[in-house]
Amino acid sequence: MTRFLAKRGILIGVMLLGLLTLTFFISHVAPGDPAHLRAGPDATPEMVEVIRVKYGLDKPLMTQFYVYLKGMLVGDWGESIHSSRKVWDELVIYFPNTAELVIFSILIAIVLGVPIGVLAAVNQNTAIDHFLRVLSISGVALPMFWLGLMLQLFFALKHPLFPLNGQLHVLLDPPDPITHLILVDSLLRGQWSLFINAAQHMVLPALTLSVPGMASIIRVNRAEMLETLNKDYIVNARAQGLSAFRIIGMYALRNAMLATMAMIGLRFGWMLGGTVMVETVFDWPGVGLYAVNGAINNDFAPIIGSTIVLGFFFMLTNLVIDIIYGVLDPRVRTQI
Amino acid sequence: MSESPLLSIQDFSLEFNTFDGVYQAIADVNIDLAKGESLGIVGETGCGKSVTAKSILKLVPSPPGRVRAGRILFNGEDLVQASEERMRAIRGLDIAMIFQDPMTFLNPVFTVGNQLVDVIMAHQRFLPQRESRSRREARDYAIEMLRKVHLPNPETQFHNYPHQLSGGMRQRVLIAMALSGRPQILIADEPTTALDVTIQAQILDLIGELMKDLGLSVILITHDLGVVALLCNRVVVMYSGQVVEDASVKALFDNPAHPYTQGLLAAVPHPGRSSGVLSGIPGQLPNLLDPPKGCRFQARCSKAMAACGEMAPLKRIGKDQSVACWLYGEDGHA
């Protein structure tokens, strides 16, 4: 296990380095002169040159890259032109909001998707199965922004069951941070009304973000369950008199979950990308919205910072998923 | 067999609905198993041995499988009509089954001990109160069962996963599982085919030993006439979903009556010696999507005649021998 973790740690380091390199060079081939942008539209050529020297933008590319890498490693992630604040400090505020949204969404996708997949498999080729298939295919096919808008229209405007957007009512203050996740912290501090308000705000964006993932989890889990239920060890379990509940819920599901876990990992990464869309639609103060604003303002440091944070988060969750794999499958466990 | 048999398969027909049509896998099968008897079922691959065996425990998936006719009487109760709940009380407790490939019949993600305890616990609700066990007691009983099937180091193996055990050890675990409910009948579907020759002998010895110790009635399915000679006292020969001959082992080897059985034995010159190949008979298996009327062996039979267009009933031709063939007249002679 320690060897496995060490190996994965090194791998994550290498991938991060790759990600850092990639973001740096992409930002340098992108159109727009950073010195110009920083100086503002009314700046004279002299002022632009002053800025260029001040930020080292006149140095050779490799020197700039070296300075950039060093800065990233010590937490100096540059500053946003738009807000003139340090990117690191802003991400510390925005990232927990995104993490909360994504974790909640993947939980919804798993908690609903896995049992629905089982239900479809157990009722293969019946009306239930066909109905669930239509649902899951639409879930994958629907554009997310459209789904988000429709949910807003229906459940926030027409029938105001949930707030339209935002993360918390404007007049409420977030709880004193423990984990920086508002739902968790308000619970830990026993601030119930705050918790309820935050949960209400979470429902629509989390649902929007979870639907495509849930749909693919349903599809994979259904297919895997069908395959597993045909396995010899299921025949044996039946021959020995085990109950259908135990056979489906334990003997088959645990095996089916092996493949479903892979899909959950993929979908988690995909959701991180999806936050860009969902956070924009729901005005959710997270990394996705932060990156979008950076892009609109041609503000590179926030975009790079967001990319690195989301990338790192993705790598970590994949590590977690591989560990869960080991827990589920003893054959993998002996290898790691 | 004047006494009524423990298990009686009567005029049993089963078909599969496939994409290409209705596949008539089992046709009018009659097999009886008396108490304490050890019955072999032989026949070449695809002749319906496993489907027949699984039908007893209602394990044939449906769809595609469908019983078209017949009864399977166990102590007088028709299992074909039994509910799934009723079958759960029978599986493992009255009739247990072990299968061909120990590699694939254990769940890869649970320890063997866990699976064994699960089976023991599943039986609890069908046992009288005084016999009920806690999970702890079930664990002790599981280890006792593992010891009974001579699994080396049962306490250690209990915590191992199937992939950590050899094929022979896994088959022992499966046997322990099958016998943990103290069934009256054990159905063994080619229990040694997937194992090495030396391990095969050990497992066969074990089955023989348990048969005696526990007073089991056994249905042993095999390709191997040597195994039949070793463990069985009666044998049923199947061909393409039909029973063609039913005889004591001695009668079958001394005086095979059905032309198919004769061909089968000719392919194995020494009954004591095992052989993987059963069929030395020219010709092909009939297409069961559109089977010939009557005897399914007729196209390959050198003695076929007009009457073969209708299936002959199993007819007693000797003290311990019945055959389904028109060659044998009313007096029981060819």
Ligand SMILES: Nc1ncnc2c1ncn2[C@@H]1O[C@H](COP(=O)(O)OP(=O)(O)OP(=O)(O)O)[C@@H](O)[C@H]1O
């Ligand atoms: N689920 C199923 N769907 C369709 N056909 C099936 C199914 N299961 C079995 N069959 C068919 O039924 C026939 C009998 O199969 P069965 O498994 O009983 O053969 P067998 O005598 O046990 O052969 P073997 O010695 O190879 O185990 C075969 O031709 C097989 O193709």
Ligand SMILES: [Mg+2]
């Ligand atoms: Mg078979």
